[in-house]
Amino acid sequence: MSIQNWARLGLLIVAVAILVSGPYWASRGTMRLLIEVFYFLALAQLWNLLAGYSGLISVGQQAFVGLGGYAMFSLAMFAGVPILFALPLAGILTALIAWPTAFVAFRLSGPYFAIGTWVIAEVYRLVFAQIPALGGGSGISLPAGLVKAMASGRSARESLIYWIALAIMLVVVLGIWIVMRSRVGLSLSALRDNEEAAVSVGVRTRSLKFVIYIATAGMTGLIGALIFVQKLRITPEAAFSVTDWSVLVIFIVVIGGIGTLEGPILGCILFFVLREYLADLGAWYMIILGTISVVIMLVEPRGLWGLILRWRNITVFPVTRRK
Amino acid sequence: MTHLLEAKSLDAFYGDFQALFGVEFHVDQGESVALIGANGAGKTTFLKVLTGLLPVPGQSLSLEGVDLTALRIHQIAARGIAMSPEGRRLFPSLSVRENLQIGASVKRPGPWSLETVEKLFPILAEKANTPSTLLSGGQQQMVAIGRALMANPKLLLLDEVSLGLAPVIVRDIYETLPMIREQGTSVILVEQDIGQAVAVSDRLYCLQEGRISLEGKSSELGRDEISAAYFGRAREAS
Known part of the structure; x- marks a missing residue:
């Protein structure tokens, strides 16, 4: 390995070590923020894989966040599956539901695919609002007994969720x-x-897209399951929110730099910095976010990472296969 | 005898617009066939039909007796038809070597590998790690041909190899054609330059407004005959 690669590996290990030890140095508020950073970064990278690398511009990934969340709640409440086992199962269930969903969505392409995925997500939202056992439109809370069974106490539970979120992101x-x-x-x-x-040239583009779509759906479902275990409560509005799980995620990827691995990380940092300072501004917050994305798209369509590349040709995640 | 590739009375449509009319066409094993014609005559359309990019359901088109019209694009590639498309169409985010490697996606066995392709075009070994966008036009054309060869095709389609290239570079590229054919690969080449097309082909077809207007051995066709077929009767009458 070259010195550069050793430096890269060392930096990665230090960063991971700092994050892993989070529960020992971070306050509860910081940990909660970091958990959110982790799952937004994971969602952003998954959407980037879909849209940036596979050309599948989905505006309906909230379908899988919601399905994962509801699958998680159903497994824990009705099947008595312990939450830690229900998490991966929820991811698998979501991937299974994504399979027939893909057959519907893949009938469409380009902008029609984007709109189609959104419509599909809305259909799932309406379906879950009709299920009385899951609280219908007003949602349901995770019973306290199930939550307590996760870990010995509240701080142990929060550390556990933190580590799971970090692991999923990594x-x-x-x-x-x-x-x-x-x-x-x-x-x-x-x-x-x-x-x-x-x-x-013989690339099986359709199968490739299909596999990517199902795999990202499964991972998105797992993240959704974790999000609502952390929130302890799920409603159709929150679970299938197009703003939270599509608009903000797309914002992160686009301002950071679509089609790169570095971009969503930068976008995620910028997004959370902006949110920490602007969240109190109400509607203006979304207006400012929108304006920033428009400006970045006009100045450099490759996003913040593109701006950095203009200045210096560097790479954090080298993906070129060079022998 | 079955031909390697055979099209019988082939029609092709873009929606309601008919682009090819009753095309009779064949290529035999090891043959080099040129396809000439004016802009819009249907040359590129015909190549699109062969690669499956323009589907022609229900038409008669076969490779080694196997019906191609029912196959998907990647299945046709896997059967052994590879194209160096007009305008090269390299993958800009990939390096030269990666562009070649992607050509081997269909995993067909045969004489062509990274090693042999880089031997055919030594400059590609030298530029292996260069982004394909930084190459000259001629080098890009070599990558496009090399990428097609990596699939070890039975039939290689070359669309407008000489487009935008200096004559000396065109000559260099065409000089590799005999080496490609030595490996048993048949070639269909679409050319604007009629002299070039005649020089490197065994047989020649001329397309005019979607119809085959001339067919014959390249060495036996006269220049007048070819121009008449190329430009059509409208030109003769005027």
């Missing part, structure tokens, strides 16, 4: 990095560059 970021460095990544890059040319 798996997503490093997983996508590994995929992009592999043969599949080569095909995905080709697909992103020019779909017609990719399919002409």
